[in-house]
Amino acid sequence: MTSRRSFISTVIQSAGFLTIASALPIAGCGSSDDAPVNLTPKGSFLFGQGVASGDPRTNSVILWTRCIPATGSQDVNLSLQIATDSEFKNALQSIPVTALAKYDNTVRVKVTGLTADQVYYYRFTAGSDSSNTGTTKTLPPVTSTRDIRFAWLSCQDWSINHWAGLTLLAKEQLDFVIHVGDYIYETVGAAFQTGQVEAAHGPITLPSGGLKAKSGVYANTIDDYRTLYRTYRGDTRLQSIHQNFPMIAIWDDHEFSDDCWQDHQTYTNENKQETTRRRNATQAWAEYQPIDWTDVQFQPDTTTGFTNIRIYRDFRVGQNMHLVMTDERLYRDDHIVDEATFAKIVGHDSVNGDDSVGTRYFVPQPVLGQFEQTKTTALGRVPSILGTAQTQWFKDTLKNTDATWKIWGNEVALSRMWLDLRAAEVPAQLKNRYVLNCDAWDGYPTAKQELLSYLVDNKIKNVVAITGDLHAFQASVVRNIAENGQGTPVLVDFLAAGVSSSSFYTYLKPGFLNSGIPAIVSMFATPTAFDDTMKLNNPDFAYVDHDAQGYAIATVGSAQMSVTFYKTAKLNSDGSLPANILLKKTQFTVAKDTTTIVVKDNA
Structure with a gap:
């Protein structure tokens, strides 16, 4: 593992991917009015994807923008204030x-020397042009006992569907926002994307034309993926989230490929x-997320392998x-x-077929x-999601943490x-117990x-997972042994619905x-019927809504943690x-030292 000190050097020397600078006050200057006048005509430079901040610490934060020349494709010199x-x-x-x-005209600046629990304002300028002003905030010191309020998406x-819920979220008072993945979708025109969509979101064309999936096409080249990020970040409502709050982001599958593992896609059985x-x-x-690369790892100039990045981290x-x-x-x-x-x-096609049902979904236990x-036996260890x-x-x-609440961005x-x-x-061949996902x-x-x-053996309490991916709202106790009546309650999992993606029930x-089996049809006849089926089969659910879009906000205090699900129309x-x-x-x-979920519906 590369040491933090040597890796910081690697990042700085890697053709300017990250800039590190102190925010020590300008000597003898209390205003930006004395900055030199830029004589380039206004409109010479564009900030079409807004600004963003992320990975806040008590004394630092990452500030981001993308700036392009109105004509041409050259580098752009900026000033961050x-x-x-x-x-x-x-x-x-x-x-x-x-x-x-070479990095699609994106910039990342780690600003150090900041004060804990402090709001800051920032903007980028290029010539006579300026970005919007962003607001960010550092984290409170470890001694602070004040409540922490954050959202996750x-x-x-x-x-x-639509992103109007982001307009509501942007008006909240939050310390930060967490994104737990599927920030973009790599597919265009896939079967699950054929439905109503708001007028503000026109069709996306991938520069390479994309590669053919079982339905639609999927991103392949760096320009394809960049086009997706440019498009998504061109929406002013998403820009407002980044402009108003620092974001802590992780990825899931669609940032690369649906249901991916390592560097493998799963569109077909191959x-x-x-x-x-x-x-x-x-x-x-990495180019489009405000990540602190001195805290994790990215080596964009390595030429082989797919593990040139490490993004798991803690705050x-x-x-x-x-x-x-x-x-x-x-x-x-x-x-x-x-x-x-x-x-x-x-007896199916093991290369070009699609047996996702039976392998990844609706699998007999x-x-x-x-x-x-x-x-x-083949691996010599248990198959893993996280890796060793x-x-x-x-x-x-x-x-090793002594924090009251351990929040898992999952x-x-x-x-x-x-x-x-x-x-x-x-039918007899279907009489089984199934794992749905x-x-x-x-x-x-x-x-x-x-x-x-x-977690049980080491008496680690007050663990709460904040989760996404499923396109549903769920609140559940999670036990170390899944069989009914056998396990110990370990943590609580709050799963938030997608901002816009079609629901799990859909x-x-x-x-x-279409199964033609009355017993199964009745279980899935309506969203309520399916929700009831899930609660009956999984009694640790305190709440489910599998036909939903929205987001969630949490408040973490000394004595309890509260979560609110916001379901959008x-x-x-x-x-x-x-x-x-x-x-x-x-x-x-959820009260401290318990896993009991108290529900107040339609609060």
């Missing part, structure tokens, strides 16, 4: 930086390895909160029931168990989602049990309603935005 007031009368520093064309598919494509996706994500937020962000794609083993082997067993035994090194880091971080569902059809009136933690049962049992509904039948964006709020509280 940071102040303690919005009018920049109390300017702290003016920092020269360069937006390099996931699954903001450009091509479906699970084709696509290392160059993985690196392209990685670079675009101490006062006395009440320790945030741990995990990467659940780059190190995960192949799905336990691998599609090619399964396809051969059932005995089949999952058999495949896990075989894969464990990250798993140990996760354990050590949670064991991409995929931890809550148990089983469906028992053994006593149902279904094996792309989530349920699909790696022994690794999940081992990790949760570690994905499942057609297949099950769907588009009107004519495709217009609803008059009332907020459809429903549901509030939850």
Whole structure:
């Protein structure tokens, strides 16, 4: 592992990917009015993707923008101004930086020497042009016992539904925003993206034309992925989130490829390895997210492999909160029931076929168990989502912190989602117990049990996962042993619906309603019926809504943590935005040293 000191040097020398600068006050200057006059005509430079801040610490923050020349494609010299007031009368520093064309004219500046728990204002200038003014905030000192308020987001598919909920979120008073993945969707025109979409979101064309998937096309080149980020960040509502709050981001699958593992895609049973494509996706994500690369790792100029990046990291937020962000794609083993082997067993095409149902979704539990035994023998260890090194880091971080609450920024569902059809009136071949989502933690049962049992054995309490990916709202107790009545409650998993992506129920509904089996049809006939089925089969659910879009906000205090789910309304039948964006709020509280979830619906 590269040492932090040597890696900082590597980053700085890597053709200007990151700039590090102190915010010590400008000597003898309390205003930015004395800055030299720039004579370039106004409009010579464009800030089309706004500004952003991220990865705040008590004494530093990352500031980001993208600036391009109105004509041409050259590098752009910028000045970053940071102040303690919005009018920049109390300017702290003016920092020269360069937006390099080789990084799509994006810049990242780590500003150090800041004061803890302080609001700062910043803007970038190029010639006579200036970006919008952004607002950011440093984290409170470890001794602070004040409440921490943050939001988390996931699954903001450009091509479906709407982003009006971001307008509501931008008006909140928050310390920061967490993004738990699916910031972009790599596919364009896929079957799950064919539905109503707001007028503000026109169709996206990938520069390379994309590669053909089972439906639609998917990003392949660095320009394809950059185009997606440029487009998404061109939406002023998403810009407002970045402009108003520092963001702490992690990725999930769609930043690279749906249901991916390492550098493999899963569009077909082949699970084709696509290392160059993985690196392209990685670079675009790194260019467009305000990540502190002195704290983690990115080596854009290495020429081989896909592990030229490490993004799992943690943040101490006062006395009440320790945030741990995990990467659940780059190190995960192949799905336990691998599609090619399964396809051969059932006589399907093991290369070009699609056996996601039966391998990643709706998997008979005995089949999952058999495949896990075989894969464990082959690997010489239990198949994992986090990988060996990250798993140990996760354990050590949670064991060694003295923060009251351990908040886990977790991409995929931890809550148990089983469906028992053994006593149902279904054909004999379907009488089984099924794991609905094996792309989530349920699909790696022994690794999940081992990790949760570690928390039990080491008496690590007050662990709360904040999750995305599923396109649903869930609040659940999670046990170290999944069988009913056998496990110890370990943590609480709050799963927030996607900003815009089609709901989990919407994905499942057609297949099950078309099954022609009355017992199954009745379970999926309506969203309420499906929610009731899930709660009946998984009694640790305190709340579910599998037909939803929205976001979540949490408040972390000394004695309790509260979470509110904000469910947004769907588009009107004519495709217009609803008059009332907020459809429903549901509030939850968890008291310190318990895993009991108190629900106040429609709060």
